[in-house]
Amino acid sequence: MAGPEIERLVQLLARLPGxxxxxxxxxxxxxxxxxxxxxxxxxxALRDAAAKVKTCSICGNFDSVDPCAICTDERxxxxxxxxxxxxxxxxAMERSGMFRGRYHVLGGTLSALDGIGPEDLAVDTLVTRAxxxxxxEVILALAATVDGQTTAHYLADRLAVCQVAVSGLAxxxxxxxxxxxxxxxxxxxxxxxxxxxx
Amino acid sequence: MAGPEIERLVQLLARLPGxxxxxxxxxxxxxxxxxxxxxxxxxxALRDAAAKVKTCSICGNFDSVDPCAICTDERxxxxxxxxxxxxxxxxAMERSGMFRGRYHVLGGTLSALDGIGPEDLAVDTLVTRAxxxxxxEVILALAATVDGQTTAHYLADRLAVCQVAVSGLAxxxxxxxxxxxxxxxxxxxxxxxxxxxx
Numbered sequence: 001m002a003g004p005e006i007e008r009l010v011q012l013l014a015r016l017p018g019x020x021x022x023x024x025x026x027x028x029x030x031x032x033x034x035x036x037x038x039x040x041x042x043x044x045a046l047r048d049a050a051a052k053v054k055t056c057s058i059c060g061n062f063d064s065v066d067p068c069a070i071c072t073d074e075r076x077x078x079x080x081x082x083x084x085x086x087x088x089x090x091x092a093m094e095r096s097g098m099f100r101g102r103y104h105v106l107g108g109t110l111s112a113l114d115g116i117g118p119e120d121l122a123v124d125t126l127v128t129r130a131x132x133x134x135x136x137e138v139i140l141a142l143a144a145t146v147d148g149q150t151t152a153h154y155l156a157d158r159l160a161v162c163q164v165a166v167s168g169l170a171x172x173x174x175x176x177x178x179x180x181x182x183x184x185x186x187x188x189x190x191x192x193x194x195x196x197x198x
Numbered sequence: 199m200a201g202p203e204i205e206r207l208v209q210l211l212a213r214l215p216g217x218x219x220x221x222x223x224x225x226x227x228x229x230x231x232x233x234x235x236x237x238x239x240x241x242x243a244l245r246d247a248a249a250k251v252k253t254c255s256i257c258g259n260f261d262s263v264d265p266c267a268i269c270t271d272e273r274x275x276x277x278x279x280x281x282x283x284x285x286x287x288x289x290a291m292e293r294s295g296m297f298r299g300r301y302h303v304l305g306g307t308l309s310a311l312d313g314i315g316p317e318d319l320a321v322d323t324l325v326t327r328a329x330x331x332x333x334x335e336v337i338l339a340l341a342a343t344v345d346g347q348t349t350a351h352y353l354a355d356r357l358a359v360c361q362v363a364v365s366g367l368a369x370x371x372x373x374x375x376x377x378x379x380x381x382x383x384x385x386x387x388x389x390x391x392x393x394x395x396x
């Protein structure tokens with residue numbers, strides 16, 4: 001149908017999360033139509049990312065410097081480590097703007113189904129970091145799923161030998177959440193964790 | 199949050215159709231995590247497309263050769279021209295595998311709302327092509343929307359001076375379509391165009 005260059009572009013775009021064959025074709029066409037505004041800048045940005053982005057050897061974040069800008073930012077609190085499953089969760093925490101400590105990216109969560117055990121995750125390096133006298137608290141910011149909570153319990157056990165407080169994110173009604181649209185599990189968790197008002 | 203290279207990549211990905219800021223972030227992460235399988239091949243494919251893909255000077259298709267592979271394919275029927283609004287529609291026709299003639303890409307449809315008039319579309323070149331004695335039929339494969347059908351009527355008027363039959367796509371129940379899920383307009387069109395059975 002189209003030339004081999006376009007076919008190849010569509011195939012690769014279709015492998016991005018969130019793009020199926022149909023949207024990959026639309027994206028390829030948009031790129032070809034907007035060569036100077038989109039195709040060439042994206043090509044340069046990909047080359048740049050391939051050349052410069054690396055994994056932070058301390059926390060596992062992606063950045064163009066190692067250690068990453070968060071690990072070397074002296075305004076950030078050395079005494080709190082926030083444990084996340086993935087860099088996408090780290091980005092989500094940063095977007096909230098509410099956490100001023102440092103991170104530790106596990107690289108996934110324990111999963112019996114997917115055969116992911118502790119040895120597949122950055123657990124030992126977390127324990128080593130948590131042993132540092134500078135660290136006072138580890139926040140387990142893991143998903144409120146079975147795998148996420150299993151991982152949190154496992155990490156709490158492993159961190160028991162370190163002199164740190166271990167905490168988890170609160171569960172409850174999300175901001176802007178209407179009860180009518182919430183699942184029973186969330187309503188139950190919010191009820192159990194109810195707080196005095198006024 | 200992430201390095202400037204990642205930020206730039208996310209920004210550019212978010213400008214692709216079908217990707218919002220959230221899915222652009224997911225796509226950027228997937229690219230960085232799968233550097234050799236995805237990031238580097240996509241970077242090469244974009245470079246390739248930027249260097250090689252051009253617009254066919256006859257029909258308006260995108261290809262790495264000009265005229266495009268369809269216009270120069272001698273097995274295809276010279277006597278039928280299929281008019282489409284956009285290259286995406288040309289691709290859709292090709293996927294059906296049912297059309298063996300050649301194409302003419304208009305570059306859009308007439309639209310009073312968007313201020314798109316005949317001078318913005320490849321109408322004159324269509325009339326010139328249709329005047330060729332080799333051409334016997336022009337199929338107006340335009341969307342069954344107000345703008346698409348307005349454009350079809352306008353083109354039929356313009357093509358009246360050429361010695362060609364002008365046809366349009368049939369309207370009716372799509373293959374696999376259940377009446378329960380179809381809009382009234384489609385059911386009405388299918389009823390009006392009803393055919394004898396058996």
